[in-house]
Amino acid sequence: MYKLSISTSGSYISACLHEEKLTGSLIFKSNQGSTNLLLNEINELLVKTNVEKKDLGAIYLDTGPGYYTGLRIGYSVAQGVGGSLGIPIVPVNGLDSLAFAAHTSHRKICAIIDIKRSEFAFCTYKPVPGGVVRESEPEILNIESLKEKFADDNEKKLLVGNWDLLDENALPNDSNTKLADPKIVSAETIHSVGERIFQNNKFPNFNEIAINYMREPDVSLSQTSLEKKVEFND
Amino acid sequence: MFKDKVILAFETSCDETAIAIMKDSELLVNKISSQVDIHEKFGGVVPEVASRAHSEMIRNLFHLSLNEAQLELSDIDIVASTDGPGLVGSLVVGYNFAKSVAWSLDKPFLPVDHMVGHLSAPLIEHPQLDPPFLSLLVSGGHTQIVLVEEWGKYELLGTTVDDAAGEAFDKLSRYCGFGFPGGPAIQKISDGGDESKISLPRPKTSGKYDYSFSGLKTAAIYYLQDLKQEDGVSRKDFAASYQEAIVDSLMGAFSKAVKETNIPTISGGGGVMANKRLREKLAIFAKKNDKNIYIPSPALSTDNAAMICSAAQMNLTTKDLNINDVRLSSIIN
Ligand SMILES: [Zn+2]
Numbered sequence: 001m002y003k004l005s006i007s008t009s010g011s012y013i014s015a016c017l018h019e020e021k022l023t024g025s026l027i028f029k030s031n032q033g034s035t036n037l038l039l040n041e042i043n044e045l046l047v048k049t050n051v052e053k054k055d056l057g058a059i060y061l062d063t064g065p066g067y068y069t070g071l072r073i074g075y076s077v078a079q080g081v082g083g084s085l086g087i088p089i090v091p092v093n094g095l096d097s098l099a100f101a102a103h104t105s106h107r108k109i110c111a112i113i114d115i116k117r118s119e120f121a122f123c124t125y126k127p128v129p130g131g132v133v134r135e136s137e138p139e140i141l142n143i144e145s146l147k148e149k150f151a152d153d154n155e156k157k158l159l160v161g162n163w164d165l166l167d168e169n170a171l172p173n174d175s176n177t178k179l180a181d182p183k184i185v186s187a188e189t190i191h192s193v194g195e196r197i198f199q200n201n202k203f204p205n206f207n208e209i210a211i212n213y214m215r216e217p218d219v220s221l222s223q224t225s226l227e228k229k230v231e232f233n234d
Numbered sequence: 235m236f237k238d239k240v241i242l243a244f245e246t247s248c249d250e251t252a253i254a255i256m257k258d259s260e261l262l263v264n265k266i267s268s269q270v271d272i273h274e275k276f277g278g279v280v281p282e283v284a285s286r287a288h289s290e291m292i293r294n295l296f297h298l299s300l301n302e303a304q305l306e307l308s309d310i311d312i313v314a315s316t317d318g319p320g321l322v323g324s325l326v327v328g329y330n331f332a333k334s335v336a337w338s339l340d341k342p343f344l345p346v347d348h349m350v351g352h353l354s355a356p357l358i359e360h361p362q363l364d365p366p367f368l369s370l371l372v373s374g375g376h377t378q379i380v381l382v383e384e385w386g387k388y389e390l391l392g393t394t395v396d397d398a399a400g401e402a403f404d405k406l407s408r409y410c411g412f413g414f415p416g417g418p419a420i421q422k423i424s425d426g427g428d429e430s431k432i433s434l435p436r437p438k439t440s441g442k443y444d445y446s447f448s449g450l451k452t453a454a455i456y457y458l459q460d461l462k463q464e465d466g467v468s469r470k471d472f473a474a475s476y477q478e479a480i481v482d483s484l485m486g487a488f489s490k491a492v493k494e495t496n497i498p499t500i501s502g503g504g505g506v507m508a509n510k511r512l513r514e515k516l517a518i519f520a521k522k523n524d525k526n527i528y529i530p531s532p533a534l535s536t537d538n539a540a541m542i543c544s545a546a547q548m549n550l551t552t553k554d555l556n557i558n559d560v561r562l563s564s565i566i567n
């Protein structure tokens with residue numbers, strides 16, 4: 001049984017296949033209007049590795065945080081494929097996947113993901129034998145609050161994720177901080193966490209899987225500001 | 235033509251998550267999960283809210299539709315989906331879901347233009363509809379007169395230069411606090427009202443068959459700003475007068491186009507085509523001028539996936555059609 005992992009939350013669209021070990025992996029730079037990219041990529045991956053759809057046993061899905069449209073494409077493809085092939089979807093938080101990829105470190109791990117509009121999703125982790133545990137809940141920080149966060153913290157730490165998208169002056173410039181890989185969430189970082197969740201059988205039903213938007217939707221229309229009092233005679 | 239096929243279609247271009255299944259030209263399922271309740275409190279469709287709701291609903295609706303049709307996944311022959319125009323964040327959900335279903339089942343995937351969907355919607359109830367015909371497509375996102383010379387060959391004769399007819403309804407309805415969407419709200423309030431009570435303009439444009447609604451909207455708002463209770467204008471008189479102005483404008487360019495092109499058949503679609511007054515006037519016009527008229531019932535006039543089934547059945551896909559005129563003029567946002 002093969003597991004398909006997908007990630008569409010950032011500037012790259014990636015997919016990989018694992019049986020016992022990695023069977024194949026593809027990654028493409030995402031671009032505007034790349035609506036068909038993910039499904040084409042999955043198809044190419046299966047063709048290249050000679051794997052048939054009926055041999056897929058689960059989908060490990062990057063449910064964000066990240067770019068909304070990309071997340072929705074990944075979510076829709078996973079639900080479409082999962083629903084048609086009758087296979088489970090294992091949702092994986094991108095921040096968790098970044099931290100997990102760095103779990104052999106002995107330092108505290110800070111995972112950062114760009115969510116556009118100069119805001120970042122942020123979460124800290126403590127390495128434990130065989131994995132990581134969250135030290136905090138994921139939160140949204142702008143550059144200023146990220147800076148403050150780093151300034152207040154003189155623990156030895158490892159930064160993973162989109163730290164390379166931060167201005168140099170936003171990055172902590174001290175000997176306690178190490179800038180490390182992975183810099184992006186990818187299908188392969190998603191797989192590592194997804195596989196553990198899958199083996200522990202602790203994943204939700206398809207209709208309980210939610211995208212980690214982390215922000216309420218923008219509402220530009222407001223009834224109260226537009227509604228005027230009109231003097232009808234009834 | 236795929237008359238004897240089982241077609242599964244998706245439509246998520248705006249605020250309705252819609253799925254339909256057609257078998258041997260018979261509509262088995264036509265499901266629409268409307269987000270009206272969600273958007274009502276904002277007085278309009280909020281794109282990000284719409285996209286989120288589509289993702290949350292689509293898979294449940296998919297399983298429900300198959301159950302209701304009493305079909306297995308393996309019974310499906312063709313999968314179709316709207317691929318535009320519309321709200322991008324909404325389109326990607328239905329399109330990717332649909333294409334993934336087709337891919338998983340090893341079935342053909344047919345992308346269908348939303349406007350071509352509206353054009354072919356009448357076929358579900360009126361299979362005798364045959365080109366050439368002129369169609370009036372009216373909704374919150376588009377106001378167009380389309381000449382269908384033959385299936386797959388379309389000419390855009392007229393369009394709105396500013397607001398769509400549905401927007402004109404929505405904006406005034408919001409201004410008056412009548413509710414959302416504006417068309418049905420204003421129609422309901424106008425019941426029994428005097429449509430000649432208030433004189434509102436019927437804007438003209440320089441384009442031969444083009445429309446303009448923003449002047450009408452502005453005139454109506456100025457009128458309401460000056461309105462005093464002692465003027466004695468009731469809600470229903472105002473709503474009826476405003477509705478009449480929109481319907482008259484729509485009928486103006488459309489009837490001119492029908493007469494000048496001398497096309498024997500008229501049709502229509504879009505949310506505003508569900509408006510009773512517009513349907514009445516079109517029917518009267520058709521009778522008077524001896525035209526065939528094939529308008530979908532209100533449920534198939536508003537956005538739905540059955541119309542995408544209908545277009546897919548005719549193999550009217552965006553892959554090999556020259557429909558740029560229709561698409562480009564009707565991008566919602
Ligand atoms: Zn429409």
